[in-house]
Amino acid sequence: MTDVYVISGFLGAGKTTLIKTMVHSAFKNKKLVVIENDFGEAGIDAGLLKECNLAVTSLSDGCICCSLTGDFEKAMERILKDYIPDAVLVEPSGVVRLSDLIKICLKQEDRGLIHLKRTITVVDIRSFDKYRKNYGGFFEDQIAYADLILLSHQEEGGQEIQSVKIKIQEMNPEARVEADFWESIPASVFRYGPRNSNIFKLEMEAAVSMKPVRIRSCREPSRRTGFIRRHFARDVFSSVTIEWKEPITEERLGKKILHVVKHAEGEILRGKGIVADGRRGLVFHYLPGSLSIEPANIVGNQVCFIGTGLDEQQIHTLFREETT
Numbered sequence: 001m002t003d004v005y006v007i008s009g010f011l012g013a014g015k016t017t018l019i020k021t022m023v024h025s026a027f028k029n030k031k032l033v034v035i036e037n038d039f040g041e042a043g044i045d046a047g048l049l050k051e052c053n054l055a056v057t058s059l060s061d062g063c064i065c066c067s068l069t070g071d072f073e074k075a076m077e078r079i080l081k082d083y084i085p086d087a088v089l090v091e092p093s094g095v096v097r098l099s100d101l102i103k104i105c106l107k108q109e110d111r112g113l114i115h116l117k118r119t120i121t122v123v124d125i126r127s128f129d130k131y132r133k134n135y136g137g138f139f140e141d142q143i144a145y146a147d148l149i150l151l152s153h154q155e156e157g158g159q160e161i162q163s164v165k166i167k168i169q170e171m172n173p174e175a176r177v178e179a180d181f182w183e184s185i186p187a188s189v190f191r192y193g194p195r196n197s198n199i200f201k202l203e204m205e206a207a208v209s210m211k212p213v214r215i216r217s218c219r220e221p222s223r224r225t226g227f228i229r230r231h232f233a234r235d236v237f238s239s240v241t242i243e244w245k246e247p248i249t250e251e252r253l254g255k256k257i258l259h260v261v262k263h264a265e266g267e268i269l270r271g272k273g274i275v276a277d278g279r280r281g282l283v284f285h286y287l288p289g290s291l292s293i294e295p296a297n298i299v300g301n302q303v304c305f306i307g308t309g310l311d312e313q314q315i316h317t318l319f320r321e322e323t324t
């Protein structure tokens, strides 16, 4: 059976960056395939991972825990048959419900196809409180079902690191929480460790029901209010993808992104894209409060924004407007 590692984390937490790190440390010289699931239409993450010469299968414009479940299952089966990899790394979108994805993996484990080896969640210490408060349903689920939790942006926090670590341990006492820089974490920590008992509970649920594992789309009881509607990612978040073919300078790209972020309705939680400046590719990452634009040896023509309450037409217009 092929080992499967799920790398989750909220929008922009650092999942792709972690995979790049693991490829050179924990999985050095291993035959790997990454299944990548962008929430937006653009296969931007797949482009970024191809820089590392990784075999990448991209499932875009939906979530593998809901609309793309069938595609994910087929992709996994095809990968196992065609590539015969040592391990498969699954990077779901930042707004995945990790427990739902685990259920799908357990179903494949039951069929003897894979072994769900490790669920790893990346948490950006800078946005922990805000995302927990505003998007707790997705954010807390990603923490509760993780075997291993890694903190990102540790270099920007002092006290913050300890306080986030304590809060995470309260939410998931069984998980191993690593606050160290990823390069200094031993390979064995990424690859081996006990399975979280919350995952065993999902297995038990499936066994007791004696039915194929199914994702509930009905109403879930809430401790406080009686019943609430269970939200799927599409109910809460939306994405806008812009195709941009003309060469653009780093400066002009930066101005456009900040113009969109400043004037767009709703809240932009993530922006990313690969474009060309005429000579080479430019990769950008936007997260609330930070924008990075870097040259890269990949060329693309897509820009993607993800957030809540976004007006697609307005974002297209804002991005195309000339800024000074």
Ligand SMILES: Nc1nc2c(ncn2[C@@H]2O[C@H](COP(=O)(O)OP(=O)(O)OP(=O)(O)O)[C@@H](O)[C@H]2O)c(=O)[nH]1
Binding pocket: 009, 010, 011, 012, 013, 014, 015, 016, 017, 018, 045, 093, 094, 151, 152, 153, 154, 155, 270, 272, 285, 292
């Ligand atoms: N300074 C710093 N930057 C980081 C760290 N982790 C990730 N980044 C940066 O944060 C941005 C987003 O990182 P990604 O790895 O693309 O995040 P992601 O979780 O894959 O993003 P989505 O798939 O879009 O949800 C990139 O610019 C990374 O270089 C970190 O620990 N420190």
